[in-house]
Amino acid sequence: MTFQTPPAVEVRNLAKHYGDFVALKNVNVTIAAGEYFVLLGPSGGGKTTLLRTIGGFQKPTSGDVFLHGKSVGHLPPDKRPTTMVFQAYALFPHMNVTQNVGYGLKVAGLPKAQIADKVAHALDQVGLTKFAQRKPHELSGGQQQRVQLARAIVLDRDILLLDEPLAALDAQLRKDMCLELKHLQEKVGITFIHVTHNQEEAMTVADRIALIANGDLVEVGRARDIYRAPEKSFTASFVGExxxxxxxxxxxxxxxxxxxxxxxxxxxxxxxxxxxxxxxxxxxxxxxxxxxxxxxxxxxxxxxxxxxxxxxxxxxxxxxxxxxxxxxxxxxxxxxxxxxxxxxxxxxxxxxxxxxxxxxxxxxxx
Amino acid sequence: MNEYENPWFHGLKWAYLLLVVLTLMAPVLYVMYISFNANGFGANEYVFTLEWYGLIFSDELLIGALRWTLMLAIVVTLVAVPMALLAAKYYKAADNKLFPVFLLLAPLFVPPDILGSALLVSFKNLNAVFIWIGDGLGTSMFDSWFRLSFLTATIGLIIYTIPYSFVVILITMGRYRKEQTEAARACGASGWRAFWDIEFPQIRAGVFSASAFTVILVFNEYTRTSLLKGGFDTFTTVLISQMLNTGMSPQSYAMSAMISFVAIAAIGGIIILTLIRAEALARIARGKAEPVMS
The missing domain is CATH 2.40.50.100 (RNA polymerase II/Efflux pump adaptor protein, barrel-sandwich hybrid domain)
Incomplete structure (x- = not known):
């Protein structure tokens, strides 16, 4: 794949060690702007570590992360053009839905009227307009994840990181949310990087999939290619039956x-x-x-x-x-x-x- | 027999609760009772009066001691609680939790006499070292830095109260999820902003409880304070010396009762306000009658 403009994300020789444990081994990956990219792999394989390193929540042991061609390895999460949706427990429990979604805009110092407009639009996009005044504990798991999505997309950042966003949901809701995520990404047009260990989820949403296991990036390719024509035997053993x-x-x-x-x-x-x-x-x-x-x-x-x-x-x-x-x-x-x-x-x-x-x-x- | 429908069991539970509260509060109630007796402690005849309360503010010894105690309480709380908060945050983030928790809780396991004496000796030696340094430099500037004073009493009380504050804050921090801080950072908040906007509101109750606890501990503390305070008296040291020498004065009973009234009113007020607020929140939640569906 060639890129006319700098890719949204470029990871070069990224390694992350925790003492003797190697979580990532010299990973190289490039993600185009507007792409829905999935990091797929077994638990403990290093995919969340890679995502968190891209987001600035972890410092790499070596290597660098480039976002839109600029090195961001030294920047904290709030200084990067990324935002993140977490697996669970990440809504602010003392704030209602409107306050949760508008928090980033408030931090950015936007006028109240503009915050209200943007929050209303974001809630409309995720179908939660009528839940605006509820507290997180008054929402179901799926609704809470949608609030997280609204809170992320309202910021107009161009890279959205999703760390197992559907893992805490039941099977049917996960299927529904998968499609919602895919449609939302097509609507907003920004880069989504989605971590999951669920191959069906990955296949549903991904433009491209990177398979990560034992700290290695095993294989990258289109979802269909990964499934139908795996290059590596590990891919064959992990994806499909x-x-x-x-x-x-x-x-x-x-x-x-x-x-x-x-x-x-x-x-x-x-x-x-x-x-x-x-x-x-x-x-x-x-x-x-x-x-x-x-x-x-x-x-x-x-x-x-x-x-x-x-x-x-x-x-x-x-x-x-x-x-x-x-x-x-x-x-x-x-x-x-x-x-x-x-x-x-x-x-x-x-x-x-x-x-x-x-x-x-x-x-x-x- | 259906225990749920037996009124005796219900009554018995309340009676037990009342008994426990009365046992705990009996000494305080007795002090309050004495404080309104015109004839003071041990008199055959009880004559109700408010006289002793009027005389509290004319007793310079008591008022001075109360002033020093309040100053100590304020300074110790302002220093110890933020330090305990920082320690609790560090503890939560640390991989190896055993060593920091040992360091922080160690002062709890040293008897107060020994810790107070150790600090006294340390300050005396430190004072001698600073005087020696000052002499070497030809200045008397350092002579009083570690002489027994408000500063040494404050340091002693900070060492004493930090473990308690640490434990109280840590308990409230236990329910806090670090994902919320990360989510705030992902929304563009700096580390401090994420703490202030997201974490602090959720641990505020613990911080306020630790502050209240610290104030009470400073009011209560005798051994370390008396060893480290230098030339002033605190409320507790005055009361104890009075009891050991001449017995408590009627004004002391009045002062003790007044402080108890204020403390009970403050804590009771907080409890009542919390209950009212909880009920109001529950009413709002019930008002959102629409069922929660995915």
């Missing part, structure tokens, strides 16, 4: 590679990856791309795009059903199918064949 298979390359000459996995020889596109014969590699196939069929013989397939295994069990998930199959080496594979009829399920231990298309399997070399 992927079957991750370990194997050894038996032939690497040509545009595809042959990998030995649990007694089967699988074909996978090489994608110009540096791979050689005898190398240990990882393959990933999304579970919804794996078709399941019963077989009568136990001869290993030779098409390079299927494997034999023993049917283990099915897990009904509502919209889909996951079928678990055990490979000869004990590895478990999942085939996820949109169907809830369970009267034709194979019996436990029955031989089955797992099959996929050539474009569904991906090679990972790390």
């Amino acid at each position: 992927n079957n991750v298979l370990k194997g050894k390359v038996s032939d690497a000459n040509g545009v595809s590679v042959t990998v030995d996995v649990a007694g089967a020889k699988l074909q996978v596109a090489k994608r110009d990856l540096p791979v050689s014969t005898g190398q240990n590699v990882t393959l990933s196939i999304r579970s919804e791309c794996v078709a399941l069929e019963t077989v009568n013989d136990s001869n290993a397939p030779t098409d390079g795009l299927s494997m034999l295994g023993a049917y283990d069990e099915s897990v009904y998930l509502g919209l889909t059903t996951s079928h678990l199959v055990r490979l000869p080496d004990g590895t478990e594979m999942v085939s996820r199918i949109i169907a809830d009829a369970d009267d034709t399920l194979p019996v436990n231990g029955a031989p089955v064949r797992l099959r996929w298309k050539p474009t569904d399997i991906r090679l990972h070399v790390e």
Whole structure:
């Protein structure tokens, strides 16, 4: 991605250590103005540390943060062009909704009439006009988060940081709020940087996703690419429901590679990856791309795009059903199918064949 | 038997509460009773009078002691409470909490006689050192810096009261979430502005309680004050010396009763105002009849 103007956020070689614990390891990331960027990853991976460092709530051990091309590593949060929405407990309990939303404008010294106008507009944007006089404890969790949003957008800053803003909400409210957030970002047009460990939430809102784990920025890409074509095996294992298979390359000459996995020889596109014969590699196939069929013989397939295994069990998930199959080496594979009829399920231990298309399997070399 | 419907249990609870309050307040009530007796303490005949209250202000010893005590209370409160507040803030932010809390609470565990004596010796030595420095520099400017005085009594009382203030403030700070300070900073507030606008209103009750507690402690304190005060008397030192030597004068009873009246009225007033305010807030909340929905 190239930028005509300086990017909204640029993080260069950022590291953060807490004594011996390394929270971030030389992270580099660039976020364009007006982008909805999501930091996704498991708990304790370093995504909140990165967000808080961008916001000035933590000093990096090394590296720098640039906002609109200017280094801000030395500036406190109130001197940065950012504002933040917190996970919870961040509303001022002694102030009502109007006072909470108008607080930043009051600090900035705006006239009262202008504050009132801006607060009314912000509350209208988040649909809380009729709750203006309520105290935070008189609001539901979702309403409280909307007040936080209003308090942030009313400041007209161009970078909004969201630290797990929906984590404290129930599942349905989280879904609704996800869409609200996305629409709000499109309406106000500023840069949103959103931290979450919930991939569905990330997929819903993100223009781009950065996957962060163990202090490393594992992979950055569009939500669709991260899901459908993960570069790294960690991405494959974390995003979606992927079957991750370990194997050894038996032939690497040509545009595809042959990998030995649990007694089967699988074909996978090489994608110009540096791979050689005898190398240990990882393959990933999304579970919804794996078709399941019963077989009568136990001869290993030779098409390079299927494997034999023993049917283990099915897990009904509502919209889909996951079928678990055990490979000869004990590895478990999942085939996820949109169907809830369970009267034709194979019996436990029955031989089955797992099959996929050539474009569904991906090679990972790390 | 349904304990909820038995009126005796309800009555018994109130009787117990009343008994506890009476036990606690009996000595004070007795002092108040004596203060209105024209014949003073121990007399066979009780004759009601307000005379002793009229004579309080003519008793220079008592008025002087009260003035010094009030000055000490004000200065100690103005210094100790902000220091305790800073300490509590540091404690909340510190990763290792054990060491600071040990340092701050240590004075509580040193008996008052020992702490007072230790401070007395320290000040005497410090005074000698400053006199020696002054002599070396050819000036008498430093001679009285650490002579027993209002300053030494103030320092002793600050050391004594800080742990109490620290604990009281820390308790109210326990409910405060640092996310609110961060949210204020994210809204553009400086560190001080975030504290003043957001944190202080939420811990104000603790700070005021610590202040009230400090004033009471300064009024109560005898051992350290008497060792460190130098050439003036406080209310407590006067009362105790009177009791040890000649017995309390009727004016002393009147003064004690008056201070008790003022303290009880002030605390009672605060409680009543708080209850009225809480009821008003509850009424406002009830007024917002619309159910809270997502």
